[in-house]
Amino acid sequence: MAVAGAQGARPGGARLPARARLAVTAGNGLAHLSRLVGLGSGSVVGGHLVLAVDPSALSHLARGRRVMVVSGTNGKTTTTRLLAGALEAAGGTEVVTNLQGANLSTGVAAALAAGRPDLPAVLEVDEMWLDRLVGDLRPEVVVLLNLSRxxxxxNNEVRHVAQRWRQACQALAPGAVVVANADDPLVAWAAMGAGRVVWVGAGLGWRNDAAxxxxxxxxxxxxxxGHWACGGCGLSRPLPEVRVEGEGRGVAAGVVVRGPDGADSRHPLELELPGRCNRANAAVALAALVACGYDPGPALGAMARVREVAGRYARVEHAGVTARLLLAKNPAGWAEVFDMLAPAPGxxxxxxxxxxxxxxxxxxxxxxxxxxLAGRPVVASGERxxxxxVRLHYAGVGHQGVEGLSAALSAAGGQVVDVVANYTAFHQLLAELRRAGEAGAPGAGGLGAGGPGAGR
Amino acid sequence: MTVSCVSVALVYPELLGTYGDGGNATVLAQRLRWRGHPAEVVVVGPGGPLPATCDIYVVGGGEDLPQSLAARRLLEAAPLHRAVDAGAVVLAVCAGLQVLGESFVGPDGKPSTGLGLLGCVTTRGRGRRAVGELVVEPSARWSAQGLTTCSGFENHGGVTELLPGTEPVGTVRVGLGNKDGSVEGAVKGRVWGTYMHGPVLARNPALADLLLSWVVGELAPLDDTLPLALRQERLRNGPAERYPGRGRARAGLDLLARVAGRGWGR
Structure with a gap:
């Protein structure tokens, strides 16, 4: 069972310095209060207070436990969820994680403060915060997924983010391992700054930021x-030790891991989560665990059972319509999502x-x-x-415009509707659907609280 | 007028395509096709030669290093110079505008030679980046040709001074524009430079048609219900998004941070 940031057991805190202990108590108290009055998960306000009381709380809270961090433009939350679940199964331990997607210093602080100090932590970290957080967290594993606009x-320039990642990799503690996507030139170049790298052939659906x-x-x-090479300086794709294989129809996908002896071992990958990118996310999570010496078997089983991640990929009944919820917030995310949609004319x-x-x-x-999207009923929704x-207009895609999210679901005119929303629209939609569910709308259900163990 | 295929070149989108500005090429081609004019978008990568025979060139925004690479490529065989000499229309946005000027800021922070197709010089702004909604009132010359209030999104660190012979698109109503909130854009002959992303032609169909009219002459009207709805919505909500609350005070602070800032932007 994952211990979600703000809902874990109260830490003993015995090993913490007095000031950090005070910070943890105050932060957890405020988070608790915030939840009591219904303001949200409390992880952000709680984390703010933790860091206000003790600015060095992160390093105290991270000390003495195994810390793995996951960063990238897309797939952070899902990969963190997969890795946390896999680590629980493989390590037979509870895991501290920031499942609510609060991935700045405050969210990380809140997650660590709320969890037991001896438990390992799997933490999602915003790509702009990675370099600032690895110094305090001293992670054993840093997972780098992808970088794009x-x-x-x-984030004015994605190349500057890659530069900061490279500096972060160069500054890692000796013995730390970076698990990096060899197929993304920006990620590969950044990870090359690290002492030890496990390269994963995780694919790259969107190449326009890597040209x-x-x-x-x-x-x-x-x-x-998937091989790539620079025509100028000769920088090229590192040879992956871990790769996804057999993605075609009718062929079971698998993760191939090259052992230290050079021999390949193939592990079947049967995920509930859809899409090429999630098979890649699972392969990356598996690589992180194998790098730490864990047995792949239980990890794969745990990842296979994940059906939704903080609402993503969930199926929700609302007013007689089954909504399949997908998140896409940039061109790279969309490049992966097209293949997850039900076939036209869905x-x-x-x-x-x-x-x-x-x-x-x-x-x-x-x-x-x-x-x-041509050839389907399409509804444009959200505040923008x-x-x-106008984009659909010029793409020649006939559509309706309905600003309200629930109304857009009904307007789509189908029993099953794929909903693709960007970040805040997605959270707005989750909130609307939960409210409708709580109000007793017929059949509104199937949406977990997005908290611990969602999708089990 | 003969109906020959109008070619719209999208110049180096891998280098100058960070902000969706490739959409301008889509808009131009579609607005021609909808009127029965054959049109094609020619996507030109930095590896191959840029044809000098297209009718319209769309140059987008990009990051520092790719921007200077694009400038180098465009200076080598001067295809854009030849095209402009032959009467081609150019829409250059943000980094595109800077590259087409006399000089811009290279990745090393030093002045780098531009194409000189626009009479302007771009230097590094001292303050923070200019980021946010931009509203521009076109000058009398352009409004006489049908251009209405323009809406866009600016995101740049450089500041651009116009030289004699190059005129602005218009005066800034919301945002900072070229430098300090006075004027925006750079136009010389048929080369139109602007800081507006959005993409600019998606939000401002009148500008798309102005540029197209330079190529094919007078244009039949189109049903612009959707683009005009977007433009209206942006003109209504954009200013408050940029300067929420006490708009004028915030605008003043923004200008102050830009002009007297401590140099923490690029």
């Missing part, structure tokens, strides 16, 4: 098999907001190949549905 008004070499800026050429609701957490500039919609509507 996202929230451009804040310029992160080291020298020259053009990177991609080959058929209806699709696309919901787009442009709040701070989404990025205030939704221009990225023009980098998504929405032409692929007009931006999406």
């Amino acid at each position: 996202d929230q451009l008004d804040r 310029g070499c992160p080291a020298c800026g020259a053009s990177v050429a991609f080959g058929e098999d 209806p699709v609701v696309v919901a787009v907001n442009a709040r701070t957490a989404d990025g205030h500039d939704p221009s990225w919609l023009w980098d998504v190949e929405f032409e692929r 549905y007009l931006d999406l509507s």
Whole structure:
């Protein structure tokens, strides 16, 4: 059973210095209060208080336990969930994790403060925070998934994020292992700064941010098999030790792990979660565990059973419609999501907001190949549905525009509707569906609280 | 006018395509096709030669290093210069505008030679980046040609000074524009430079048609219900998003941070 950030057992805290102990007590108390009055999970306010009382609380809370961190533009939350579940099964232990997706210093602090100090921690970390957090957390494993354009008004240049990752990798403690996607040139270049790297062939569905070499800026050429090489400085794809195999129809997918003796072992990968990217996420999680010496068997079984992650991939009944919930917040995410949609003419609701957490500039919609939605009933929804509507207009995709999310579900006109929402639209939708469920709407259910053990 | 296929070149999207500006090419081609004009988008990668014979060139925004690589490629065989000499229309956005100017800031922070197709010089801003909704009132010359209030999203660290012979798109109503909230954009002949992302032509169909009219002459009207709804919504909500609450005070602070800032932006 995962111990979600704010819901774990109270820590003993005996090994913590007095100030950190006070910070933990105060932070957990405030988080508890926040939940009591219904303000949310409390992980953000609680974490703020922890760090306000003791700015060095993170390093105290991380000391003495195994810490694994997961970062990347897409797939952080899912991979963290897969890795935490797999570690529980493989290690026979509870795991502390920030399942609510609170992945800045405050969320990490809250998760660690709420969990027992001796338990291992699997933590999702925002890509812009990785370099600031690894110094305190001193992780044993750093999982680096991918880097692409996202929230451009804040992270102006994805190449600068790669630069910061590289510095973070260079500063890791000796013995730390980086598990990195060899197929993403930005990630590979960053991870090459680390002492020990396990390379995973995790694939790259979106290459438009990797066309310029992160080291020298020259053009990177991609080959058929995912191989890539820079024409200028010769930077090239490291040979993966772990890769996903057999993704075609009718062929069971598997993870192939190259052992220290050079011999391959193949592990079947039968996930409830859909899509190429989730098989890759599972392979990365498995690689992290194998690097720490765990047995792959129980880990694979635990990952196979995950059916939803904080609402993502959940199926929810609402007003007679079954909604399949998918999250996509940037072009790279969308490149993976198209293949998860029900075949045409399955209806699709696309919901787009442009709040701070989404990025205030939704221009990225023009980098998504929405032409692929032609031939389905499509509803443009969310606070910025007009931006999406104009994009669909020029893509030649007939659609309706319905700003309200629940109303958009009904307007889609199908028994089963795929809903693809970006970050805050997704959370808004979850909240609306939960409210409808609590109000006793017929058949509204199937949506876990997004907390511990969701999807079991 | 003969109906020949209008070619829209999307210039180096791998280098200059960070902010969805490739959408401008989609908009231009679609607006022609909807009117019965054949149109094609020619996507040109940095590996191959850029044809000098297209009718319209769309140059987008990008990051520092790719921007200077793109400039180098465009200076080598000067395909864009030849195209402009032959009367081609160019839409250059953000980094594209900077590259087309006399000089811009290279990745090393030093001035780098631009294409000189626009009379402007871009230097590093001293303050923080200009990020947020941008509203521009076109100058009399452009409004006489049908251009209405423009809406876009700016996101740049450089500040651009116009030189004689190059005129702005218009005056800034919300945001910072080229430098300090006075003017936005750079236009010289048929080369149109702007800091507006969005993409700019998705939000401002009148600008798309102005540029297209330079190529094919007068245009039949289109049903622009959706693009105009978006434009109206952005003009209504954009200013408050950029300067919530006490708008003018915030705008003043933004300007102060930009002009007198401590140099913590790029």
